[in-house]
Amino acid sequence: MPKKIGRYTLKMTKKTNIEEFCSVVGKKEGDGPIGKHFDKIFEDSYLGQSSWEKAEAQLQLEAVQGVLKKANLDSSQINYIFAGDLLNQCISSTFGLMDLGIPFLGQYGACSTMAQTLAMAAIMVDSGAAQRCIAVTSSHFCSAERQFRFPLDYGGQRSPSAQWTATASGSLILSSENGKSHVEHVTIGRITDLGIKDQANMGAAMAPAAARTLKDFFEDTSTSPADYDLILTGDLGEIGKKLLLELLQKDGIDISGNHDDCGLMIYDRNNQDVHAGGSGCGCSASILCSVILKKLKNKELRNILFVATGALMSLTSAQQGESIPGIAHLINIREFS
């Protein structure tokens, strides 16, 4: 069962294994540098559905059906599914997954949701409450744009600091039995707000939360950045990444040697016109559940920190002039030694 380490970190004491993982993405993500690692690429942004919201629900269902198939499991063998997304009332998750018949626990952590679902799944498996859980999340460029920004047809101009919401979903199965890598530690974040109000600069709004959670983790575990092969943040993008490195350096923590950001990995920023990088729950989910977990499986990576970050705002809070509070949850994943 999970053991408290320091103030904010839990150590999993049994093997909390990543049994399988799956990623499904849209065309633009498939055309990017990680393209060959994704399990499925959809050329049609509607996935054959009648709306982008239904397309996103379908994307999430495809990711779950995909991971079940790869693990050769049936949905009845999953005890709980932890799922969430960016749409109002998380309808991608509920409409996408409702026919599976798996006990459902909706999670909301904005773009930190993949780390949150994974954390909850790990705790359930490690505590013995579940034998197998699925963690899944998604985002879709078109459903997010029209909900949070402008109708796509309007063709609004994007600020250089804006990030591109990935059309993507990532899923994984946490299991008490089989797997090539496992969750070793979990650090749940605290909401952090330094007063950023610019909706087109989410990276800057989320970086302080990532810095805080990383600091909590290093303190709790008495480790340092050099102990990890890779420190992978969710989707801070170009501006958030710089700010994170600066904030940590002020505390004497240097992650510049082994840091990368999912928002900077998913697109070719020189040729794909995404401004400051990728974003959306599906961005970090699909990067984790493709190239990263593959590298852990192949022992190209052995010990990583996955720190997904979320901006906890809504269109209403932004219109009412509120700032953008951020949150970041951290998962330490290791290969089996």
Next chain:
Amino acid sequence: MPKKIGRYTLKMTKKTNIEEFCSVVGKKEGDGPIGKHFDKIFEDSYLGQSSWEKAEAQLQLEAVQGVLKKANLDSSQINYIFAGDLLNQCISSTFGLMDLGIPFLGQYGACSTMAQTLAMAAIMVDSGAAQRCIAVTSSHFCSAERQFRFPLDYGGQRSPSAQWTATASGSLILSSENGKSHVEHVTIGRITDLGIKDQANMGAAMAPAAARTLKDFFEDTSTSPADYDLILTGDLGEIGKKLLLELLQKDGIDISGNHDDCGLMIYDRNNQDVHAGGSGCGCSASILCSVILKKLKNKELRNILFVATGALMSLTSAQQGESIPGIAHLINIREFS
């Protein structure tokens, strides 16, 4: 640590205690039959804030500050807070609770959220991952009306089957140490959709989920309705209640002798013009965290089932002609013998 009982139920094996609870409500709820049991009643629907959304965030903060005060605890003594609400991107929870500095896990289960936050808190405490967790949720009539239905100024006419979203918040502290009652079992629900599309008839949309979860629980624990002093559903209202009794009767389960519904308790339906009853996350949360937990504390109740129900729709899904899937999570709470 939590032990699996049957297919869908977890039994808490340590004492997972309800250390304290708190409820804060608006004027209409204070004027209702449960009025004298609430900790705080706000006459001003804005709670001194500049918008109803900020008022709801304040309501949730008041409930958390209230429960901390009653337990004589500081926020630094809480390991995790599980919180959620009905507003887009759960901004009542994030903006209300961000300054507390407690590791934050946003939950989304629509009006089932109080049972979900309580379930997660119980599992964390029982597994040893936490010593103390807070579970909290809220709703506000004015913020919900304008988000899901019409601007209040429009004065739209309400259907007889419609329910009144409660302006209310309920919170409790789950603890491994002190308490007068404890969580004994948790059953996490599966999404259930029988095709109801009428947004003004949420009770009918949620009743099948409540029936399914109750059936799962009775099967898993080999118990029957007569084993419990009270079976309390979330906010099915008049129509949902009738449907629930009918659905269970078809399976040979009769709960008519000891069933009540939070949506039918919170208002005086003869004099308060709320049509089919109350609803909203805060409805079941404030009823549980006032009169019900008081009765367990005083041993007027000894063994109850709390079954909060949620309608997992959004304005967008409704406008796109989708049905309203429901979910219900069950918590079995007992006094200490």
